[in-house]
Amino acid sequence: MCSVVGYVGHRQSCSVVLEGLSRLEYRGYDSAGFACIDTRTQQLSCAKAVGKLSSLTQQLQQNPIDGSVGIGHTRWATHGVASQANAHPHFDCFKTLSVVHNGIIENYQALKAELESKGHVFVSATDSEVIAHLFEQSLVDHGHCISKATTALVSQLHGAYACIIVMQNQPDLLIAIRKSSPLCIGFGTQEMFIASDVLAFAGKTDKVAFLPEQTYAFVKQDSVSVYTFNNEPVALSLQKLDVAWLATDKAGYEHYMLKEIYEQKSAIYKTITAACQNEDSLWHFANDQAKSLSFADDKQLKSLKILGCGTSWHAGRIGEFFFEEVAGLPTTAALASEFRYRTFFPSKNTLYCAISQSGETADTLEAVRFLHGQGCATTTITNVASSTLVRECGRYFLTHAGPEMAVASTKAFTTQVAALYWLANRIAYEQGTVTLSGYNASNDALLMAGELLENGLETYRSYIFQTVAPAYAACEKFIFIGRHITYPFALEAALKLKEIAYIFSQAYPAGELKHGPLALIDEDTPVCVFSHPDPIMYQKILSNAQEIKARKGRVLAFVFEGQTELIQLADHVFVFPIVHPHLSVVVMTGVMQLLMYAIAKLRGCDIDRPRNLAKSVTVE
Ligand code: G6P
Secondary structure (H helix, E strand, O other), X not given: OOEEEEXXXXXXXXXHHHHHHHHOHHXXXXXXXXXXXXOOOOOEEEEEEEOOHHHHHHHHHHOOOOOOEEEEEEEOOOOOOOOOOOOOOEEOOOOOEEEEEEEEEOOHHHHHHHHHHOOOOOOOOOOOHHHHHHXXXXXXXXXXXXXXXXXXXXXXXXXEEEEEEEEOOOOOOEEEEEEOOOOEEEEOOOEEEEEOOHHHOEOOEOEEEEOOOOEEEEEEOOEEEEEEOOOOEEOOOOEEOOOOOOOOOOOOOOOHHHHHHHOHHHHHHHHHHHHHHOHHHOEEEOOOOOOOEOHHHHHHOOEEEEEEOHHHHHHHHHHHHHHHHOOOOOEEEEEHHHHOOOOXXXXXXXXXXXXXXXXXXXXXXXXXXXXXXXOOOEEEEEOOOOOHHHHHOOEEEXXXXXXXXXXXXXXXXXXXXXXXXXXXXXXXXXXXXXXXXXXXXHHHHHHHHHHHHHHXXXXXXXXXXXXXXXXXXXXXXXXXXXXXXXHHHHHHHHHHHHHHHOOEEEEEEHHHHHHOHHHHOOOOOOEEEEOOOOHHHHHHHHHHHXXXXXXXXXXXXXXXXXXHHHHHHOOEEEEEOOOOHHHHHHHXXXXXXXXXXXXXXXXXXXXXXXXXOXXXXXXX
């Protein structure tokens, strides 16, 4: 989503802010902007550019502005198209103050109408611009007292916001305001950094404070004072920042997505090794104060509720099968965006587990906050140790996928699936339903599945690029089917194709085909069939594939060794070694992702940064 970065200190802010923005560009990349109090003119100056951050950087190289106080923004449009006018920073009427904002101001229309009636002139279609004008008005209404104006501002804004304000007549001050959207402050020597995510300034300071919910801060180069929205002072707790910024490059691969597809075997290995090494201390208390929780506690478990969005939700849907079939725990994976709007039935022995690669997804965070409001304990499975979910959930399990740069999730997905598989087996072992040797064997099988995933990439790479992708790249619709655990896998495959190749794709449980979707089958609508290693499941899927062929459909099949009829029936086929059904999805993952990648490449899509999307979705 959008990211905000601010700097006040002894250096010039432009390069610091731009570097911070570039580290967070995965959050949004349809326009970018920078504002500072320019050293030469002492005026609030600004540069904005439509498109990726590199356009802004180029513009600033041609027409430099710089100063010791600066703010910047990369945008993922919510209100108003991606344009120069809608790009942040936004200004008041007299261009004496400027604001960058991440979040959504839900009541902006009413506020805007009121401000317009008082003579304010708006130049953008965004919700964010209202913050600048409302602050301008609040300053006038409160005799230019900044504290009173800030309190008045936040009392009128509804929604979620992380914003940074710079004022021309306060050239040593940044105002940071936070409600729901995260904002953190890095404490340096005679310099302060503000950002949506610590990654923006990791390596520049090792001291960080996360702005508490519904607070604002006056940030100067040598001091930070924080207040509640009721203007009461808040003591900030400084934490040691142990996040390193690892400048990741493509390591010779054409795209990050391709690199990340190839990193999956090692990511599974790292995730499982770390889990095994910390077996008795796996579920860490997020505040690091209490000792780790033993798995004995999980003996009380009666059910599991998994929450997530997008690919993380798909991993959760796959996890349902692990927990139910291995650990005997009734499990459902709910979409976080829907969960809190349904009737909630509290259950004492239910474990709530939020899955999120980034740990920042607003819908998932809000679901967790809803659960906390209901007195429920939560855990998270996430890939980012410094994330908000880790801070807010009681316990956490870290996947070790490493930074995932492509918007489409690949290795994060596989490590989530691996984590869920490991946990299900571990809990079953603790509960006595799986023996120690069974648990050890499950770990070996998981690592072997990672090996087979990689073998699949080697085996099918040229077949994908030379034969299969060219055969389907021109299609404008695609259907995916699977049964049992391969159905949520089909959901993930359909999402990948939509995200990166812009092909309308729909996934169905194979048995549902005859209840409607069969009407869609024709020569132009291929069906990708994900088989299943179980012989009974296979027979059913085979029948479904035959029904497709009988209607002149094209079948692209992912099958397992020995499934001869489906191999012969399919137009194109990938054959995988027989593994336990639970691991079948891991084994198929690499080839599935590589195929979607190859199709997107043939269609000339921007694979790592698909149109309209963002990697971390911090608005609801
Ligand atoms: C975005 C990304 C998806 C991701 C989803 C959930 O939509 O583009 O790839 O699956 O957010 O993200 P999370 O970080 O919570 O796993």
